Amino acid sequence: MASSTIMAIKKYSEVAEDSLFLNREGRMPHKIGIDVGGTFTDFLLVDDNGNSEIYKVLSTPEDSSIGVFNGLLEMAKGQVLSISEFLKNYG
Numbered sequence: 001m002a003s004s005t006i007m008a009i010k011k012y013s014e015v016a017e018d019s020l021f022l023n024r025e026g027r028m029p030h031k032i033g034i035d036v037g038g039t040f041t042d043f044l045l046v047d048d049n050g051n052s053e054i055y056k057v058l059s060t061p062e063d064s065s066i067g068v069f070n071g072l073l074e075m076a077k078g079q080v081l082s083i084s085e086f087l088k089n090y091g
Helices: 003-016 064-078 083-090
Strands: 031-036 040-046 052-058
Touching: 031 064, 040 064, 052 064, 064 083
Parallel strands: none
Antiparallel strands: 031 040, 040 052
């Protein structure tokens, strides 16, 4: 994983503790972080309990949206959800 992604994860962890990121119940809502790189596109999925998972797919330089969508599909599969259910719950 690229050092810039690790730095972003650490920075996100610090920022996530800020009360501005809490929902009405005082919990952090689901968040998705995406880092589009030259070879890989990295994804960070954080649930409302602060648990995180990292996903990685090949980047698609000709159209980065393809790589982003592929990563969203991988995250949906990882949560055992259809893409539409995943986006409703996490998007």
